[in-house]
């Protein structure tokens with residue numbers, strides 16, 4: 001069986017790779033992904049300048065998932081651009097995630113990426129902050145349109161967006177109406193579920209320091225939301241916009257479910273943070289076994305073929 005797939009002409013040896021965020025901030029971490037069975041290398045969302053991020057503890061794991069309020073710690077845009085030539089050593093695509101602190105920063109970074117031949121694609125993080133006090137860009141449909149309008153005036157590389165999870169069905173329609181107006185290579189569904197709260201009843205305290213303990217939720221807990229977002233956008237978006245699944249993937253079966261909902265590739269975040277790079281070879285093996293048992297030769301044999309009960 002083959003796990004190979006291609007997104008906007010970018011060919012991935014495996015449809016499994018890392019989610020932006022965990023263990024992809026330094027060159028050493030990115031090299032470890034390059035040396036693993038991950039089908040691509042995706043960097044931590046970059047801002048123009050290097051950032052220390054929020055005070056620790058800013059990440060915490062529970063049996064059902066993770067909570068984080070990292071605050072965009074990263075080495076800065078130029079570092080991840082410079083890494084691109086180093087990524088050439090690995091026979092897999094290098095994808096840069098960007099999350100500017102303003103729309104202008106996003107445009108400036110995208111202009112600087114023009115013609116960069118060692119970068120396979122850009123993942124624009126729409127959970128990027130916008131005007132303080134206003135919703136994040138991904139939850140402000142006019143701001144999303146305004147940003148994509150400016151981005152597509154300057155972008156030359158394949159570009160996709162990382163979407164926050166949506167919950168109210170009209171929101172899917174409203175966001176799909178924006179996304180379908182632009183030649184996106186992909187959308188990645190989903191980012192963490194925002195502003196959850198995990199507490200320790202023994203110490204009667206929150207578990208992370210920033211934002212009074214509020215943080216993005218990842219892991220097992222968010223899989224139903226992630227699958228719903230993958231499925232909904234798969235049915236609503238132009239067929240030339242690939243869906244990348246992200247959220248609650250810790251086994252081959254979880255990856256199989258995302259692909260059944262319509263994902264062309266699957267990202268692994270919380271489980272990668274827990275297990276390290278062995279998760280890519282383990283989940284790929286498990287997915288291959290499931291496909292073998294079911295008689296599927298490749299991803300497209302079952303991609304998007306989720307059955308309804310009517």
Ligand SMILES: CC(C)(C)CCc1c(C(=O)O)[nH]c(=O)[nH]c1=O
Pocket residue numbers: 021045068069070071072073099125127128129191192216
């Ligand atoms: C939440 C933001 C800091 C605005 C963006 C970066 C980010 C972070 C982070 O760096 O805190 N964590 C997530 O789970 N998703 C994200 O997109």
